[in-house]
Amino acid sequence: MNGHYNGMTVLLSFLIAAAVSYSALSLANKISRESGKSQRAWLVSGSCVVGVGVWSMHFVGMLSFHMRVAVDYNPLITLLSIAAGITASFIAFRFTTVSEASIRRVIPAGFFMGSAILAMHYFGTAAIKPPILVSYRYQDIPPAILIAYAACYGTLYLFRRARNTPSIHMPMKMLYASMLGLTICGIHYLALEATEFRLDQTNGPQMLDYMAESEPFLLVGVAIATFVLLAISSGVIFFDRNVLERMAYTDSLTSLPNRHHLTRYFESSFPGKESGFLLFIDLDRFKTINDTLGHDAGDLLIKEVAIRLKEASSGDQTVFRLGGDEFLIASAKGREPEASALADVIIAGIKRPYSILGNEIYVTSSIGISLAPEHGMNRTMLLKAADMAMYRAKGAGKNQYKLFDKETDRLLVRKMELERDLRKALVNEELEVYYQPKWDAESNHVSGMEALIRWNHPRLGVVMPSEFIPIAEETGLIVAMTRWMIHEVCRQNTAWQSLDLLHICISVNMSIRVFESGLLGEMVEEALQETGIKPDNLELEITETIAMYDLQDTIKQLKQLKQLGVRISMDDFGTGYSSLGSLDELPIDALKIDRLFIRQSDLTSKQAIISAIITIAGQLNLEVIAEGVETEEQMSFLKSRGCRVMQGYYYGKPMNAKDIEKWLEQPDNSKQIKQIQLSDQ
Structure with a gap:
C-alpha cells in the first residue's frame, strides 16, 4: 500500500x-x-x-x-x-x-x-x-x-x-x-x-x-x-x-563555595598532576571575639574576612569557606613561591583593623600550605597536610604561615600512632604512676608527693605526659585515665601506710575535660571507698584555666569534693587566667608557685612576684608550695620569704613506686638527699 x-x-x-x-x-x-x-x-x-x-x-x-x-x-x-x-x-x-x-x-x-x-x-x-x-x-x-x-x-x-x-x-x-x-x-x-x-x-x-x-x-x-x-x-x-x-554548594553567610563544593572542585578542576597548592586559613582568637561581642559581630567579621580573601585571590585561585572561622584557597596552578606570596598577602590583609558594630577589631590568621603533587594527589591528603601545617603555624606563635614538610608528616604519623595505641594502654597495663616528693624544708622531712603519669609504650619506650596528655584530652580518654590514676594512687598510698613507710597526702593533677564530664566526684568517692584511704590523704591539683573556665560550676564541684574531705590545690598559680578576684571564693587548701618564677628567682621582678604570692597565700590561710626547686640558692631564697614546702630535683626526681621505697630507706638527712642514686626512667 x-x-x-x-x-x-x-x-x-x-x-x-x-x-x-x-x-x-x-x-x-x-x-x-x-x-x-x-x-x-x-x-x-x-x-x-x-x-x-x-x-x-x-x-x-x-x-x-x-x-x-x-x-x-x-x-x-x-x-x-x-x-x-x-x-x-x-x-x-x-x-x-x-x-x-x-x-x-x-x-x-x-x-x-x-x-x-x-x-x-x-x-x-x-x-x-x-x-x-x-x-x-x-x-x-x-x-x-x-x-x-x-x-x-x-x-x-x-x-x-x-x-x-x-x-x-x-x-x-x-x-x-x-x-x-x-x-x-x-x-x-x-x-x-x-x-x-x-x-x-x-x-x-x-x-x-x-x-x-x-x-x-x-x-x-x-x-x-x-x-x-x-x-x-x-x-x-x-x-x-x-x-x-x-543552596547545597554555597555558604549561606559569605556566598563562597562550601565544603561540599570542594569535593566537586577536586573532581573537575584540580588535577594537581604538575602543580597546585592549598592554603588552609584559620582565624586566631575568633572564639574570644565571638564570646565577647556576640555571634552577630562574629558573623559580620567572617563576611569581611571572606571579602578580603576574595580580593587577595586571582586567576585559578578559588576561595572556600569550610565552616566556622576556617577558609581554604585552592589553586590548580602554582608552586611554593606563588603559595608563599599569596599567604603573605592574606596575613597582611586579614590583620588590618575591622569596624564591626561600632567596635574596632583586630584579628590575625594562621595558614598552612600543602603542595600538589609533593604532599598528595587527592583532596583528603592535601587537606590533612595543610591542616597540620596550619596547626604548626598556630603553635609557632600564630599570625604566620607554615609549609607542610617531612617533620610535620612525621609528627602527624606519630600522633596518629599514639592515639591508636593509647586506647589500648589502660587495658594492656602500660600506664605507670611516678611520684615526686614534696619536702618540708623547716622540719626536714617528706610532707607529701605529687603523682605523675608515664606511658611505657611497648615499642616507643617511655612517652612523656606532654606528648600523650593532649591526645588523651582530645579523644576523651583522659576521663578513664584519671579514674584509673586516682584509684592507683589511693591504693599505693594505702599500701605504704600499711607498711608504715609513709603517712602523707599525695596529689593528682586534674584535666578540664574531667570537670566537664561531671564524673570527678563519683571517681573520688569510689576510690576512697574501695581503698579505705583517709580523704585528707588525697589532694587534687587544678589549674587556673580549670578554675576560671566555668567558675560557678567549678566552685560547685570543688565544694562537693571538699565535703568528701579531700584536699584541693591550685597548680601553676600566676601563669594562667587572672584569678585573684575569685581566689577567695574557691574552696582550695594550697597554692603552688609555678617553676617559671622559681627558675628566674635571681631576678628582682620575679622575687617580688614570689613574695606577693606567698603573702597572698598567708593572708588566705593557704599552704604555699614551690615547684621546680633545683639549687640551694633557690631553696634558701624561698625559705627566707616564708615558703617551707618545696618540690623539685634538688630534693628528688619523679620515681616509680619501687624507687620511692628505696629512696625512703635512705637516712633522713637533707644533705644526703642529692647524693642518692635514683632511677630516672
Whole structure:
C-alpha cells in the first residue's frame, strides 16, 4: 500500500528528537554527579522522561507516513514499545554513572541499548491493527540495524563527554542534541523504509481514501504532551542546578563555595598532576571575639574576612569557606613561591583593623600550605597536610604561615600512632604512676608527693605526659585515665601506710575535660571507698584555666569534693587566667608557685612576684608550695620569704613506686638527699 511523508510532521519529529536529546544530555550530567538514593531517583525518572520522549518521536514519525486509511494500534504492544524506549534510556544513563568506561563495559552497553531502540521501533510497527498488514523487506533491514548500533555508541560517547565536562557551553550542547536528534530520526525513517504496509482485501477496501479525522488531533496531542513533559524535566533540572544546587554548594553567610563544593572542585578542576597548592586559613582568637561581642559581630567579621580573601585571590585561585572561622584557597596552578606570596598577602590583609558594630577589631590568621603533587594527589591528603601545617603555624606563635614538610608528616604519623595505641594502654597495663616528693624544708622531712603519669609504650619506650596528655584530652580518654590514676594512687598510698613507710597526702593533677564530664566526684568517692584511704590523704591539683573556665560550676564541684574531705590545690598559680578576684571564693587548701618564677628567682621582678604570692597565700590561710626547686640558692631564697614546702630535683626526681621505697630507706638527712642514686626512667 502506497504512502507518503508529511514534511511538517517530519520536521516536528526531528524537533522532538532534538529536544529529547538536549534533555538527555542535561540529565546525563546531573545523574553522574549524584550518588546513593538521589542518583537512583534521577536515573529512574530521567529514563522514563527520555524513553517516553524518544517513543513520542517514533509515534509522530509513524503518523507522518500517510497511508490514506485510519490506523489503529494494539495497546499492549504499544506499551511494550514504550518500555523498550525507557530501557534504552536507562542503559545509556546507567552507563554514565560508571567511573571507568572500559571496552568490556562499552560494547555490551551499546549492544543492549541498540537492541532496545530497534525493539521500540519494531514493536511500534507491530502494534498496528488490521486491516493494515505489516511485512518487512529483510534485505533493507541491516543498514537500519548498523546505524542503530553506531548511533547508540555515539550517544554513549556524548553522554561520557557530558559527565566529564560539567559546564558544556550552550552552542556545543545544542550541536550535540541536533546530532543525536538527526541520528534518532535516521534510525526511525530508515527502518520505516524497510517496512511494507498492505491493506487486508477482505475488510479494508471500503476504508480506502478515508482520511482519519482523529489523526491531526492525535499528532498535536502527542507533540504537546511530549514538549510539556520535556519542559517540566528541563524546569526541574534548571531549578535543581540554579536554586537547590546553589543552596547545597554555597555558604549561606559569605556566598563562597562550601565544603561540599570542594569535593566537586577536586573532581573537575584540580588535577594537581604538575602543580597546585592549598592554603588552609584559620582565624586566631575568633572564639574570644565571638564570646565577647556576640555571634552577630562574629558573623559580620567572617563576611569581611571572606571579602578580603576574595580580593587577595586571582586567576585559578578559588576561595572556600569550610565552616566556622576556617577558609581554604585552592589553586590548580602554582608552586611554593606563588603559595608563599599569596599567604603573605592574606596575613597582611586579614590583620588590618575591622569596624564591626561600632567596635574596632583586630584579628590575625594562621595558614598552612600543602603542595600538589609533593604532599598528595587527592583532596583528603592535601587537606590533612595543610591542616597540620596550619596547626604548626598556630603553635609557632600564630599570625604566620607554615609549609607542610617531612617533620610535620612525621609528627602527624606519630600522633596518629599514639592515639591508636593509647586506647589500648589502660587495658594492656602500660600506664605507670611516678611520684615526686614534696619536702618540708623547716622540719626536714617528706610532707607529701605529687603523682605523675608515664606511658611505657611497648615499642616507643617511655612517652612523656606532654606528648600523650593532649591526645588523651582530645579523644576523651583522659576521663578513664584519671579514674584509673586516682584509684592507683589511693591504693599505693594505702599500701605504704600499711607498711608504715609513709603517712602523707599525695596529689593528682586534674584535666578540664574531667570537670566537664561531671564524673570527678563519683571517681573520688569510689576510690576512697574501695581503698579505705583517709580523704585528707588525697589532694587534687587544678589549674587556673580549670578554675576560671566555668567558675560557678567549678566552685560547685570543688565544694562537693571538699565535703568528701579531700584536699584541693591550685597548680601553676600566676601563669594562667587572672584569678585573684575569685581566689577567695574557691574552696582550695594550697597554692603552688609555678617553676617559671622559681627558675628566674635571681631576678628582682620575679622575687617580688614570689613574695606577693606567698603573702597572698598567708593572708588566705593557704599552704604555699614551690615547684621546680633545683639549687640551694633557690631553696634558701624561698625559705627566707616564708615558703617551707618545696618540690623539685634538688630534693628528688619523679620515681616509680619501687624507687620511692628505696629512696625512703635512705637516712633522713637533707644533705644526703642529692647524693642518692635514683632511677630516672
